[in-house]
Amino acid sequence: MPAPRVGSAATAAVAGAARLYRATVTSGRWVVLLLWVLAAAATTLVPSPPSAPGGGFGNLLPPGSAVLEVEERVLEQFRVPVLSGTTVVVHQPGGLSVLTRADSLLWALSTTQEVLESPVPPGPGQIQAAIPVPTGRADTTVTYLFFTEGTGLTHSTLLAQQYAAHFNNQAGVGSYVTGFVPAQVAQNDYLQARLPLFEGASVLLILLVVALAFRSLLAPLVVLGVAGVGYLVYFSLLGSVATALGTSVPAELKPVLVALLLGVVTDYCVLFFASFRDELDAGESNVTAARRSLRRDGPVVAMAGLTVAGGTIALLAAPFEIFRALGPALALTVLVGLAVSLTLTPALMTVLGWRLFTVLPVRTSRRAPSLVPAEHAARRHGRLTRLVTVLTRRRPAVAATVLVVGLLALASLPASQARLDLSFTAGLPDRDSVAEGAALLQQSGLRGLSAPTEVLIEQSDVIAQRPELARLQDLLASQPGVVRVLGPADSPLEGGRGVVLAASGDAARYLVVFGSDPLAAQAIDDARAMQERLPVLVEEAGLGGAAAAMTGQTLIAAEVAELTRTSLELTVVVALLIELLLLALYLRAVVAPVVLLASTVLSVAAALGLTTLLFQGLLGEQGLTFYAPFAVTVLLIALGSDYNVFSVGGIWAEARRRPLREALTVAVPRSSHAITTAGAILAATFALVAIIPLSTFRQIAFAMAVGLLLDTFVLRPVLTPAVLTLLGRAAGWPGHRITVASAAPAGTGTEPGPTTEPSTQEPRRD
Numbered sequence: 001m002p003a004p005r006v007g008s009a010a011t012a013a014v015a016g017a018a019r020l021y022r023a024t025v026t027s028g029r030w031v032v033l034l035l036w037v038l039a040a041a042a043t044t045l046v047p048s049p050p051s052a053p054g055g056g057f058g059n060l061l062p063p064g065s066a067v068l069e070v071e072e073r074v075l076e077q078f079r080v081p082v083l084s085g086t087t088v089v090v091h092q093p094g095g096l097s098v099l100t101r102a103d104s105l106l107w108a109l110s111t112t113q114e115v116l117e118s119p120v121p122p123g124p125g126q127i128q129a130a131i132p133v134p135t136g137r138a139d140t141t142v143t144y145l146f147f148t149e150g151t152g153l154t155h156s157t158l159l160a161q162q163y164a165a166h167f168n169n170q171a172g173v174g175s176y177v178t179g180f181v182p183a184q185v186a187q188n189d190y191l192q193a194r195l196p197l198f199e200g201a202s203v204l205l206i207l208l209v210v211a212l213a214f215r216s217l218l219a220p221l222v223v224l225g226v227a228g229v230g231y232l233v234y235f236s237l238l239g240s241v242a243t244a245l246g247t248s249v250p251a252e253l254k255p256v257l258v259a260l261l262l263g264v265v266t267d268y269c270v271l272f273f274a275s276f277r278d279e280l281d282a283g284e285s286n287v288t289a290a291r292r293s294l295r296r297d298g299p300v301v302a303m304a305g306l307t308v309a310g311g312t313i314a315l316l317a318a319p320f321e322i323f324r325a326l327g328p329a330l331a332l333t334v335l336v337g338l339a340v341s342l343t344l345t346p347a348l349m350t351v352l353g354w355r356l357f358t359v360l361p362v363r364t365s366r367r368a369p370s371l372v373p374a375e376h377a378a379r380r381h382g383r384l385t386r387l388v389t390v391l392t393r394r395r396p397a398v399a400a401t402v403l404v405v406g407l408l409a410l411a412s413l414p415a416s417q418a419r420l421d422l423s424f425t426a427g428l429p430d431r432d433s434v435a436e437g438a439a440l441l442q443q444s445g446l447r448g449l450s451a452p453t454e455v456l457i458e459q460s461d462v463i464a465q466r467p468e469l470a471r472l473q474d475l476l477a478s479q480p481g482v483v484r485v486l487g488p489a490d491s492p493l494e495g496g497r498g499v500v501l502a503a504s505g506d507a508a509r510y511l512v513v514f515g516s517d518p519l520a521a522q523a524i525d526d527a528r529a530m531q532e533r534l535p536v537l538v539e540e541a542g543l544g545g546a547a548a549a550m551t552g553q554t555l556i557a558a559e560v561a562e563l564t565r566t567s568l569e570l571t572v573v574v575a576l577l578i579e580l581l582l583l584a585l586y587l588r589a590v591v592a593p594v595v596l597l598a599s600t601v602l603s604v605a606a607a608l609g610l611t612t613l614l615f616q617g618l619l620g621e622q623g624l625t626f627y628a629p630f631a632v633t634v635l636l637i638a639l640g641s642d643y644n645v646f647s648v649g650g651i652w653a654e655a656r657r658r659p660l661r662e663a664l665t666v667a668v669p670r671s672s673h674a675i676t677t678a679g680a681i682l683a684a685t686f687a688l689v690a691i692i693p694l695s696t697f698r699q700i701a702f703a704m705a706v707g708l709l710l711d712t713f714v715l716r717p718v719l720t721p722a723v724l725t726l727l728g729r730a731a732g733w734p735g736h737r738i739t740v741a742s743a744a745p746a747g748t749g750t751e752p753g754p755t756t757e758p759s760t761q762e763p764r765r766d
Helices: 006-027 029-045 066-077 098-116 153-167 180-214 218-245 251-281 286-317 326-357 373-391 394-417 433-443 466-477 521-540 553-587 591-618 627-655 660-691 695-732
Strands: 086-091 127-133 140-147 174-178 453-458 482-486 507-514 547-551
Touching (some): 006 029, 006 286, 006 326, 066 453, 066 507, 066 547, 066 553, 086 153, 098 140, 098 153, 153 180, 174 433, 180 251, 180 660, 218 251, 218 326, 251 286, 251 326, 251 695, 286 326, 286 627, 394 695, 453 466, 453 553, 466 507, 507 521, 553 591, 627 660
Antiparallel strands (some): 086 140, 086 174
């Protein structure tokens, strides 16, 4: 007697587990409902994950960063720090009076003196030093504020505002607190203020779209109920996972997480509802209809969720730690949404039955089938069926492929010009006080004074070479983008005083002020250019043999931008490999997954190109916030694979029993309603992120919405059928699941008859 085949045994085990799952969530529907209600209730006992604006700017960089090492050497050599995240700007159009300028200086000195003369060291929550900085202008004074260790960002901003309020009693004088610390706090304030509005708008969107899609009042409420349970459970789990991993949940990430969770749950509910309604229309009982829906779409939803989670978990490959921390958070979002969709949704479908799809779900009698399934499908999908039928002919398929690929490639071209920046103030609304302070510095030609770049020169007894040091100061001032340099030439005193000349005599420093936003793309480019030329400038100044290095917030921003590019390249490669593996296993083919992923990448590039064109080109922003294109790329690749499973999974199932051309004309229209509805909801949900009045979130909202709409309305109904038509049987290589010849006898003109799902009969009971 031959031994049983391992593959057959594994297939039987999987089939048995699937039957047990379907029986559990339908026959045990009340238990499933109770367990999810208890899980949601238990979330009230779990503390919410901490969310706060980021910390010090240098915390973005990994240990061992060259920029941070230079900063440490500067602090060792010089007693007076100049790298502050908080700047107070005092301004009066037409010029400050002599008394006001003197008051600005004396107020800074008295604040610092009070700390120095205190008999006890200052504790957390105090200003440690106020350092006035020469501006060379009569209408503006600038003061750097430093705070004691342990002072939080919000508290330090409040202290700075109290410090600046000292000048409010002077007529015509305006005082502003700016810099990356108050800008971070302001961004977090806007985020927290608008987050409830975003969540409320998302709820209304889901209510409206699902209600219109299913002509039902109850269906959208069920979707919101499922999403709400997932929301409560997810954020409690996220807090626990973050604590276990020793990470925090960035406040900036929450709108993206909410949009992803709501979108994923809604997508999967819509897919289940569509097939469940078809089964009910065929006259099946609640239990049988739910089980058949799960049998048809459960594997698709499970695989789709795993592809999205797999794409996001690829973030763990990023060399940049702040991006690695996002991987588990995004993957957990999808997995929780998948779990609640695969269990709570079918349980509710079984309980409610046809009531899901009535305008007023109050009838108690069983609804008769509304339409014969074939007529129902024909009415709903007639136009798309005609389009796909055209695309299954070779010449139209070639034309469609060339046209779509050409347009997407053209749209992606601006992405090559995308620049990354870390500007916190540029993303704020124009009328925000932090942005107004930065704008005043810009108008004064001193925008970079809020975060100057330091140039460190080290050599034994270098301060004795004053002419050479002065020459270097002139050379630095002549570099592109530089508007002012403070250095040894401005020091009238002999010897080192710890400001620009070290007390040891072995170091000198320069404060380089760029004319543009010090954390934006232009200043980053200017700082990089200066860094490359610095050895040559030192030689020209006659300081041969001296060690020269640069540090400051602009250099930190440059390093972060470079780390982001490196992380993005590596993460995209890993994400594509993961998605390729999952799709290849699911479709048991290699060619089709490669082509599908290539189309997804082209769509993502087009979305980024259009985003760059809008924000850098039309709106005149200096660049894209460094993490915006990163998050968008990873999410769109993952979600694109999700829709690949939705659409191509059905095509493959049909192609097992009918020619590919006919499989396309049957499967694409049949899945189009659910995919279009789900894609539109997900795109609109991400578009609502723009409610938060910060440039970063508007960039993310636009890119995600455009990418999802391209995927939903261009890739799935047009490019995918066209490309599969051109590939023919090769699409299934190395498998043998696709046929291209018609099953009907030649010349008969007979179309294949209706196909039924093999072995889908379930016991009929409620």
